[in-house]
Amino acid sequence: MSLSVETRAAPTGAEDGPAAPRVRRSAAALRGLGLLVTLAALLLVGLLSVWVGTRGIPFTSTWSVLWEPDGSQASVIIHEYRIPRTLLALLVGMGLGLSGALMQSLTRNPLADPGLLGVSLGASTGVVVAIAFFGVATALGYVWFAFLGAAAASVLVYVLGASGRTLATPDRLVVAGAAVTAVLMAFNSAVLLLNPRAFDQFRFWTVGSLAGRDMDMVLVALPFVAVGLLLALGLAPSLNALAMGDQMGRALGVNVGRTRVLGAVAVMLLCGAATAAAGPIGFVGLVVPHIARFVVGPDQRWMLAYSMLLAPVLLIGADVLGRVLGSPGEIQVGIVTAFLGAPLFIALCRRRKLVML
Structure with a gap:
């Protein structure tokens, strides 16, 4: 399969019509709304990560001890194991997503990770x-x-x-x-x-x-x-x-x-x-910037913001999936991201040409 790179120049404003400011405001509003939806998805997978694990804890108990630790076994599992794990996945996802987006921009190479x-x-x-x-x-x-x-x-x-x-x-x-x-x-x-x-x-x-x-x-x-x-x-x-x-x-x-x-x-x-x-952990830094660019275009301000949120959504979701599929043990998140990321990246390559800024 051959991958081609297109160079897309930034708009100069010369061909803007009278309706251009209104179009730009509408596009910015849609991107902002998409960012809020992505943030909501991040909160949802974060809650799933706290709830789902190798030891089953009812959701009502999880929600209760999440806000009021009571020293029970469920409380210890959630506060000493699952919450730190979820927060670390958030940081790792942000780091991989942003660094991948930066690498692709700095090198102008859509295959950079x-x-x-x-x-x-x-x-x-x-x-x-x-x-x-x-x-x-x-x-x-x-x-x-x-x-x-x-x-x-x-x-x-x-x-x-x-x-x-x-x-x-x-x-x-x-x-x-x-x-x-x-x-x-x-x-x-x-x-x-x-x-x-x-x-x-x-x-x-x-x-x-x-x-x-x-x-x-x-x-x-x-x-x-x-x-x-x-x-x-x-x-x-x-x-x-x-x-x-x-x-x-x-x-x-x-x-x-x-x-x-x-x-x-x-x-x-x-x-x-x-x-x-x-x-x-592979594929997160490679795939997520392409997803962000597909959604919001080449503007780095939006692309970096989306990469920062989409990457932890993917990583935390993969971690939860690894716990579910590997129960009563778990499948390491690096293995899950490889199985999820490779087909997703192939699909992106087949759907459209890889476009760089």
Whole structure:
């Protein structure tokens, strides 16, 4: 199957008619209404995540102890396990959705995902080092090594992509990311093959899971995702200008180098925190921006906002589905997103050409 990319220029306003302002206001109102519907869907799947689990708890009991903890077994399960898990899924989903949208915009590549700059492999390398060389054995212990690995990989990719006198262009970043990813993958494979104990521990992290994470993990991931979110949303106007090319962006007053650096930092914070907290989870950062772009078009302000909400809807829904299908155990969320995301992405590719900004 061949995928083609169309370049869609931003409207210049030259062909706007007298009714154009009214049309734009109507479109903005519809997009705003869609955002509210998406937020309602997020609240619904969040409530389902608190209610549904391997241990059945009636909805009335769930609703009661949700607001008034009473120390019962149901209350402990909901407040110490399901609520932190749901909040972490919210943060991880936001991180993956926004970082995927940023990657596709920065590289102008509709097939880009958060791992394109080596962030995911960097996080995996951090976990491998933590297990094999430092004996770390808990998810909360992995998170700092994973985040440091993601940050180091991101910096290395940007340095390689910006070597010489030229700025880090999208093509150079992609090539540098592919090279760093290949090296890190070889390193991880060598260490894990020589250390069976490390392989046994790593394979449970690398599948991508939200199980066993508590509120401490949420508090660790929260500041990184929050800063990355603010950076991403703040870059939306500049990304709209860069969609028409670097020269046009400079003509509109955008600092191209600064925008790319801040975008790379936002991707590192968002994807690094998400991967460190839950392991590598595929397809969310790849598929969700396409869904958002299909709904609201190429405007980065709306596309980033929709990606920020649609991604946790998909991730929390996949987590709930994994608990239902795998009962009395569960299927890890990384496996469920792969089964849901792959057909969805194929359907999007077959339905229409992949359109970039």
